[in-house]
Amino acid sequence: MALQEDVIRHLVDEARAARQFAHAPYSGFHVGAALLASDGTVTRGCNVEISAYSVTSCAERTALFAAVAAGKKEFAAIAVVADLDATPPCGVCRQALADFNPSMEIILVSDDGSYRVVSLAQLLPEPFLPEHLAKHAKSQ
Numbered sequence: 055m056a057l058q059e060d061v062i063r064h065l066v067d068e069a070r071a072a073r074q075f076a077h078a079p080y081s082g083f084h085v086g087a088a089l090l091a092s093d094g095t096v097t098r099g100c101n102v103e104i105s106a107y108s109v110t111s112c113a114e115r116t117a118l119f120a121a122v123a124a125g126k127k128e129f130a131a132i133a134v135v136a137d138l139d140a141t142p143p144c145g146v147c148r149q150a151l152a153d154f155n156p157s158m159e160i161i162l163v164s165d166d167g168s169y170r171v172v173s174l175a176q177l178l179p180e181p182f183l184p185e186h187l188a189k190h191a192k193s194q
């Protein structure tokens with residue numbers, strides 16, 4: 055179902071608010087995300103950089119893990135706001151989001167407030183999904 059303009063605007067505002075808390079002392083690249091669950095709740099996330107760089111969490115996964123930790127499992131959309139132009143989620147975040155909804159809507163927001171909506175199915179075609187593991191388990 056297409057996202058309503060007012061819902062998108064709300065997600066953009068929430069992602070912007072989340073970006074204020076980005077912890078990016080190494081890259082200086084600040085990212086905020088707002089994840090919409092199917093029950094209507096919105097969870098914010100920001101990137102959190104760690105001195106051992108690979109431990110860093112992107113804004114999208116910070117939001118996803120916080121939402122899951124709060125008991126959410128079904129998601130409809132995520133807005134992502136970075137310092138400059140529309141920033142698409144990295145490959146790791148695409149995989150993490152796809153586990154919960156491979157057709158989730160991704161709202162890519164530019165600094166001037168304009169946005170573009172793409173489906174995660176476009177960004178990550180033919181994803182590896184939990185059902186692949188389930189099929190394997192059944193075949194054992």
Ligand code: THU
Nearest residue numbers: 081083085101112113142143144
């Ligand atoms: N980053 C995100 O938070 N989300 C993205 O979609 C792309 C990259 C973060 C990770 C790191 O803290 C910084 O941006 C530079 O890669």
